[in-house]
Amino acid sequence: MSTLPSDFIHEANTAFKEQDYSTVNEAATTISNMQDKGQLLTKRKQEPDMDFEVSQGHKRSYTQMTPYARTRINKDDNLWQILHGLKESSRIPGVIPHLEPHFTTLNHKGNTVAAYLCSSFTDHISTGLMDLGWGCGYRNAQMLMSFLQHTQQDGDAIIRQVPDVSGIQILLERAWEEGFDPQGARQLQYQVYKTRKWIGTTEVYSILSYLGIRSTILDFHQPTGPNQTHEALMDWIQSYFECSSNSNPSGGQKQQNKTVYFTNRPPLYLQHSGHSRTVIGIEILKDGKRNLIMFDPGRRVLRSYRGTSDEPPLTPTYPEDDMVEPSLTMTSEKYDDETRKCNNSNENVANMSFGNRLLSGITQRTSLPANLLRPFRVDAKAIAKNRQYQLLVLGDVIDERSQGGQLYWDEPKGYLLDEVERQDKKSVASIVMTL
Template sequence: MDMDLLECPLCPFSVLKKDNYVLQLHFEQIHTEDSPFRIENDPEPLPPAVVPEKPSPTSSNDGDTPSDLEDENSVLCPEPDCREVILLSDFNTHLDLHAAATLSFDETTGKYHSQPPASSSMQSSSNKHINITLKSGTKAPSFLTRNLGNATPSSPSRRADEDARKLKKKSPKSRGNSTGSEKSTLSRSIAAFNPFTKAHSVRASQNTARLGRAELGPHAWEDRMPKWLHDQLANGPKITIVNRIGRDGRLIKQEHVQNETPGIIPILAQLSALDRTVKQAYYCHPSTLHIGKTPKEGGFCGYRNIQMLISYIQGARAQGLEEFPGRTPGVLKLQDMIERAWDKGINEIGRQQTGGIRDTRKYIGTPEAQALFLSCQIDCAVELFTDSPDGHIEAHEQLLYAIESYFKQAPVRSDGSNVCKTLLPPIYLQQPGHSVTIIGFERRKDGSTNLVVFDPMYQTSPAMHALLGRRNIKTPRPEVLQAYRRGTRQLGKHAAFECLMLTAFPPLFPAWDV
């Protein structure tokens, strides 16, 4: 027997040792009659296991192989331009959001369409429903659990959800989870040592030692990122000039930045107003840009969210404007600013924990974002939300309540609709394994609530681009709005969150009609 392989004891099936969970899934599906993994009454036989496709090492531009990047709780996204390492618990949602980023409207049929993620080997060639549960109770991507003839994103099947619930007691604890919960929690927090932090419920323990992959990602120990990536970041996003006709009939030359999309918030506000399920919605300052990643750059979400907060400062001419002249500073510039903040003694434990971040791909979070803003004399504060010790109040419930309270305290522009248009800054939200920028909040008529976010991992869809600039949308577009919503289904997977808020009073000059 090959020492690098594991063999099924009942049949010739074998897998690599590092894929031992595939063997477990095979055994459950093929050799266990009462397994929740088993598919009953399937008209066509399925392969023994369906797992995330791992790109070939030869396809990597930076010399990293998938095994270098992944661990037992994560997987490399199969999308060729993504290069993100995703928590297995978030894998389904991640692929659905990739599909949502391709959403477009077909004028001939009057319907929306999107392309499933480019992991073709994971897809069935026939139009049928596939119900598969992956390692540790993680469901298969929801584009696999629906009729593949319909590419519109949808939620996972009911059976897959039931399988996950059955396996809940068997699932191992998520990495970094010190509470005993099966939900993932923050592996790194500044709550224990930073005087500007307000903690809700349990405080995270202080860790001043050098951190590793669990906290800083797969490149935790690199001294320098690959030259091709450094050059890509140094050159910045591609900028093109687009000619369009203005309302007065004159030709207007408009700049288009590859990974920046202005004008989304006014469109989302209109879509919330048109959604009959929404009772009340709130949105932050409309100048905030959606800033996404550039191809193959990997996990720079922390920097991209800092950029989105800076875009607010620039657009609203808010506190700290003089620190950010010209274009939004790039990733390498932000790294220099964070290092200089440490030089000033601001959150300097971050340097000890990371070993320095200049010209590396190490993950950053709220400690670095706060250090940067405080070094620029920009008022900000961090709040930590964790599950209560007795389990009665969950972190996502505290988070949603706090964000609604944040928006409610602001002066709003009322136009008679159910949407409150504020001039508040957006909010940096750190969740386990990823961060996003909160730009709004919705309360539904059924009592449920959700955040509205800009996610730097995904580009703006063609369907949203088609709506930009419109001031009088009359038809509901729930398909477009859904990609920006994060509710209990997504947030409830996590046991802790951190928010960074810019606390200076926002400028009160008109912005929504500009």
């Protein structure tokens, strides 16, 4: 398996840390200058005293020789008492099932051939008022953890709870103290707690490894398709979801003329310079083009998506900030423009008489499925705006390309590390997908 020391964004963190959206242009200039000087954002320079895995000649066959590290960590009451759990009002469950009818409608219009979506255990979590501009890494980590909290292995939940932003910062510092990713710790000066420092793929990898959770980093260093598109990235994500053992339409038996496939796959953490998002699926269009379906922590979710698929829409709320006093949080009455427009339109129509509603249906522009999916769909052209990407995958990815095989997600191996494997994860390594 071809591996390299991986740090997709540590240099970018140095340039972007403690920046907000008002300074994005200045930070982007800094990143551009770094690229001109030949500093790859996806690689961390190896220092002489660092013990990083540069190559892996053979892969240790998997047999659980020691207990799962998760068992010990989940029983550490001292640790979990320090960590504050993410408030339930800050997370939005049940969004993924709400996407199905929009894809189905687009299929009837001849646009969408198929859509593959990750496990519905994944919650949508947005940045709050006080972490706007720097909290995307934390929020995407929380979305991965929401899946892990609702997933069991060996008779117990994989993770005991989803920590708030401060809790994730505590976990990262604990991981550094135990020897995980020492170079990343030095670059962030061994401190993130109560700061606005950005975190990226390697920090999330270290946190998960510290908690005894298996994950794999895939590096896509450059575009592989026409017009600077990332065909290799799109191909791997499509294969990841299509090959799911549970990729049946609407969760039932596989049938013809079905569009939406709910899988048992965990979400993916997608990083580029300056931002990260959570991939929850992929859409295949009639013309062969593809859209990634993503949860972007910087974008709000319409009220019609809130709640589970079996429940009526909930009252609109904004995610509560984990790091500020309640008096500074955004109130639920302050919708974004898109949410307000949609909600007001629905309420006005609901209050009309039948005749007026009939006339209104002729003159009033209705929300199209494509518009309702806009916060989630990202096409190949938008992905091409960034040259380099890094993907963090929960679980293990097996690379058999050197033997003429494929690179695939190893579902039977599960998500839990034993104590020996956990020690091996202290040196961060990635699989290079494109050179």
